[in-house]
Amino acid sequence: MQDIYTYARRIALAAFIFFLVAAAFYLFIQLTHFLLLVFAGILLAVLFTSLSEWVSAKTGFGRGLSLTIVTILLFGMLVGLGFIVAPTVGEQVNEMGDSIPQAWEDLKDKLRETTWGEQVLHEVENGTGKMIPESKAIFSRVTNMFTSTLSIFTDLLIVLITGLFLAANPLLYTKGFVKLFPVMRRNRVYEVLSLCYDTLRQWLWGMFLAMCLIGVTVWLGFTIIGLELALLMALLAFFFAFIPNIGPIIAGVPPILLGLLDSPQMALQVLLVYSIIQGIEGYVLTPLIFQKTVALPPALLLFFQVLLGIVQGGLGLFLAAPLLAVVMVIVQEVYIKDVLERPDSTKAAGAGGSTGTASP
Template sequence: MADIYTYSRRVATAALIVLLMLAGFYLLGRHAYFFLLVFAAILLAVLFCGMTDWLTDKLHLKRGLALLLAVLFFFGVIVAAFWLIAPTVSRQIQEMKQTIPQALSQVENWLSQYGWGQKLINKVPDDISKVMPKQDALLSNLSGAFSTTLSFLADFAIVIITALFLASSPKLYTVGLTKLFPVRSRSRIMEVLGQCYSTLKSWLVGMLSAMAIIGVSTAIGYSLIGLPLAFALALIAFFLAFIPNVGPWIAGVPAVLVGLTVGPQMALYVLLVYGGVQLVESYVITPIIFQKTVDLPPALLLFFQVLLGILQGALGLLLAAPILAVLMVLVNELYIKDVLEAEAAPAAEGKQV
């Protein structure tokens, strides 16, 4: 009778685990955007916690005061940078709105010299009014853009507020999460969470350092060759450097187009400067920064970026790299070490005996 009870209990437990996993996959598929917002808040909280830990270690401040200083410093840098470079960048972006169409016109003229290019141009409608939305559709699009902006601001506020809550009491949430697991596994879960935190912190430090180097070096390079709108283009390169593999390619397109408005020679200089910066970043800066932090396989990262980009658009593409870093820690610690290697250890000991 006891054996039947034990067997039934194991079956029920296994069935419950399977149902919970199916429910988790269902929620993840249906509400992936919500989970991405949660992860964005966790990532920002890791940044706040890393700055707070550094202040408490170097200045021996209380955690509350250190967190306040970290948050003020973070937003202070953003406001100061906006205050200093916003007028120049805003003016250059306004100029870019006129420069990019001129560059596209030059590209069209170049394509028209070739047969295959002429066929491509013929597929583009001559009358732009045919592709412009009607008045009622335009009003609908403006309304949709307004609601999208409000939604973005609301999501941004939620991420910041959640990050502040998480950073103010990280142990409250980590300990609460470990209580969902059996008592014998809680110390191991806490250890894995600590490794996830260290991985995300190292990834953030490395990525922000690489972004700063790319932004500054690109601005210097563009200024030296006399490229118009150098600061605006460098700012684009700075932000898009947060997206490995894909971001640098996107940032290079407007720079080349602006170079074409000056001449083919300037476009060639832009390619040489931007390509040189990316080459040094990929083969010198990134290996030095990430050699002791996070090493993501490029092919796996690109596949994961494409997958999340298809499923969740820009937000998925933006968070693909840090999510993959956490997944690699979880797989390595909870599956490879705790399952595969743990099962192989007794067999290896038996052979030695």
């Protein structure tokens, strides 16, 4: 009778643990967007903190004054760059809007010259008419677009405020987090957090350098071959370079299509120039820039990007690389070094091995 009671108790405990883990996993999935926003705020705080430390070391100013200077300079640079680049980019966007309809008309004229082209054009035009939504559907899409835009701006505001608060007094939040661990482990937690900070700082600076090199070289290359809207395409390459593996592919589609609107030869030149630049960046620049920071295995990074992209869309894809860098540091320090390679476990394994060898 006692055995049956003990067995039923173990089954109930196992079921409780299973449902507790399932509830925690479900809660994590539901809060993934919030957690990614928090991590984005931490990433921004790392940027502000590293810049503030550099200014403080060079000038001798305090943390608060250095952070204020960095914040004003960063936003001033963004606003100034917007005033300088926005007119050219706006002009090129207008040119794209004018050139695409004319290119479409030219393509239809070429399709009408062949029988199969005429059939394809007929199917496309009939399908286009079916794709035009009704007025209610148009209103619904406009409303959804407005809601999505408002949500994006809200998320950006949350990330910005979080980053500034964390950068203003990082020690306060670090101490509060470390206090959640036992006293004997707090120094080790400080060490791991410091390694995570160094990894993110080096990753951010390396990525920014790679983005600048990609943007400048793409602009020069497209300008040399005479591609229209070269500056706009270079800006796309610059921003999408923040997303390894997938970002360069996404940024490469618009210039190739734009070159195809000009001529097949231009599209081939664009593809060749862009492939050479991305090849040099992937096989030469990236290993040199990131040789001192954590190396992200390409296959693992791609899997992580796809996973977060499926779960959280663009936000997950955008933060996959730095988040994976932090995860790899934590796994290396906490699990591999502190668990698998712990001295007492190594001695125990050695003792077991020697005992087994001595046995007849």
